[in-house]
Amino acid sequence: MDTGNASMASLASQICNHIASIFSKPSIHPPALDLMVAELASIASQKGRVFLYGVGREGLMLKALCMRLAHLGLSAHFVFDMTTPPITSKDLLVASAGPGGFSTVDAICSVARSHGGRVLLLTAQPETGSSVRHANVVAYVAAQTMADDGGGEKSRTLLPM
Numbered sequence: 001m002d003t004g005n006a007s008m009a010s011l012a013s014q015i016c017n018h019i020a021s022i023f024s025k026p027s028i029h030p031p032a033l034d035l036m037v038a039e040l041a042s043i044a045s046q047k048g049r050v051f052l053y054g055v056g057r058e059g060l061m062l063k064a065l066c067m068r069l070a071h072l073g074l075s076a077h078f079v080f081d082m083t084t085p086p087i088t089s090k091d092l093l094v095a096s097a098g099p100g101g102f103s104t105v106d107a108i109c110s111v112a113r114s115h116g117g118r119v120l121l122l123t124a125q126p127e128t129g130s131s132v133r134h135a136n137v138v139a140y141v142a143a144q145t146m147a148d149d150g151g152g153e154k155s156r157t158l159l160p161m
Contacts, residue, residue: 054096089116100129109134
């Protein structure tokens with residue numbers, strides 16, 4: 001039993017160290033949280049609405065954020081929900097494309113921009129992603145994604161992506 005607890009403690013320590021290393025890397029990009037707060041504050045002051053969209057695990061996290069923004073009193077909607085209204089020039093779309101782009105994210109961002117909405121893109125690939133061209137603001141999130149996953153067994157970290 002002690003051996004099992006020791007190996008679990010070692011794994012937990014490795015995981016915590018890995019997470020800490022991701023967030024302590026120096027970056028030329030402004031902090032993503034600062035960018036997001038500034039955009040949300042601007043939209044809220046204009047009585048605009050916030051729309052969120054992402055796919056996969058990113059989409060799940062944006063759904064959670066959408067709910068919390070609604071709890072704060074913002075008019076927040078997840079794209080493709082039954083009650084989502086059309087976006088206007090007073091609104092903000094927060095989209096996530098970790099590996100830089102997905103066809104659906106590109107399309108949603110393009111539609112938002114064509115209706116005058118602002119687009120904040122969350123991505124780990126701010127220089128190369130296809131969704132970047134649709135964004136007013138690009139927030140860099142330091143993370144491993146499918147775009148930079150080595151794929152080999154030796155390159156796998158304890159926490160993939």
